[in-house]
Amino acid sequence: IIRSLKKQFSLNNIRFLVLTHNIEFMSILIRNKIIESPLILSNKQISKLNNQLIMPYEAHLRDVYQVTLGTVPSHTIPNSIRHIIETINRFENPDMDLKPYFESKSELQANAFLYSLIHDNSHGGLRTEKPYTDEMITDGCKALLDFINTKFSGQIKQLSKA
Numbered sequence: 001i002i003r004s005l006k007k008q009f010s011l012n013n014i015r016f017l018v019l020t021h022n023i024e025f026m027s028i029l030i031r032n033k034i035i036e037s038p039l040i041l042s043n044k045q046i047s048k049l050n051n052q053l054i055m056p057y058e059a060h061l062r063d064v065y066q067v068t069l070g071t072v073p074s075h076t077i078p079n080s081i082r083h084i085i086e087t088i089n090r091f092e093n094p095d096m097d098l099k100p101y102f103e104s105k106s107e108l109q110a111n112a113f114l115y116s117l118i119h120d121n122s123h124g125g126l127r128t129e130k131p132y133t134d135e136m137i138t139d140g141c142k143a144l145l146d147f148i149n150t151k152f153s154g155q156i157k158q159l160s161k162a
Contacts, residue, residue: 003034057087061148064141065159073137078117081137081144085118088148107147113140 006014018035020026029035030049038049060080067073085108089101102108102118109115113136132140149156 002029003032057084060084061155062159064144065156067138067141068145073134073141077137077141078132081114081140082117084144084148085114088151105147107150108143111140111143113137114143 002016002018005016006012018029026038030038039046040049060083063074063077063080064084067077085102086098089096089098093101096104099118102114113132117132117140145156
């Protein structure tokens, strides 16, 4: 509807201001090039969104990508990895549960950390020790990015430009 408003009013130079609290809606507007100048209001200031990735999947992917470039993994990286795999699973096979999807991907299964992460049922459990080393997490990040790069290389190219 927003895209067709100019045609409905038969005006070439008409402009609209679209305000939203819905990040997913904003992402749709940006990706479909419906808005010319995406802005964000934060801390009482308006600033331009400069090719920022605003969807949770992309934020998680960016964090994992940064680990492959040498950033020390934080405690949130395993959750980011799991989110990425869950999202790709829902994209590729929306009717398949996560574990069978993961088990159908030999590239992911080959990495012991990723295999353990998917099967450890740790969501919500209390941990008294760090379950994985930084090296294990980094190797898992690299294996996941290699997997994504073979199937969806444009996602990695987009990150490397930012």
